[in-house]
């Protein structure tokens with residue numbers, strides 16, 4: 606069984622963050638491990654607070670894993686502040702794991718800043734060059750590139766810009782497009798578009814976390830980037846179709862049905 610690590614934030618209600626990542630790793634038949642970067646106070650109705658973990662403790666967690674266990678893929682999620690980003694980047698440069706999947710988490714669906722806006726430059730200069738795959742949604746790709754993105758042509762232009770920043774493969778998620786939810790994958794040479802029907806449900810909490818960890822798990826299992834992305838897209842589509850109507854707000858995706 607392959608071992609996969611998530612470096613991300615905790616979501617109290619178990620729908621997003623570390624909890625979604627570990628459920629996805631298990632559902633994909635991999636062994637999940639976690640380095641916690643921040644603890645959010647959160648339920649299906651929103652994020653109400655956040656405690657960042659001390660950068661030294663983040664580095665200690667990373668050391669604890671890499672000095673002991675083989676890691677076949679790493680997913681990076683919520684990195685709330687500049688010091689968090691530098692702490693993680695320093696350690697990943699030291700240990701040089703394969704298959705780093707970066708989900709550049711910025712704002713929750715409920716509107717909470719999961720990454721402080723001033724951390725953007727550090728994300729671009731330290732983490733994007735380490736990413737084997739990066740998975741921004743449209744608003745995140747807009748922040749990273751500074752351009753307006755509203756169709757496939759602008760998605761392609763943004764993917765090329767993010768590739769130039771150092772990510773080896775760029776998956777721009779089209780969930781925020783007006784009509785269909787086409788995603789676009791660029792590997793530095795070819796563009797692949799991935800189509801899927803939009804599922805009508807309010808329960809989409811944790812979709813981005815689930816998709817990126819599913820990509821990481823499948824890279825760990827030896828799939829190519831395109832295969833891993835296609836598998837993850839199918840997985841998230843089914844997990845949304847079976848989403849759980851838990852709580853009073855936006856319910857989580859369902860990993861086991």
Ligand code: PLP
Nearest residue numbers: 614621622683710713714810811
């Ligand atoms: N909480 C944590 C810790 C996250 O990492 C994320 C997304 O990456 C969220 C919340 C946001 O989840 P959503 O926007 O799907 O509600």
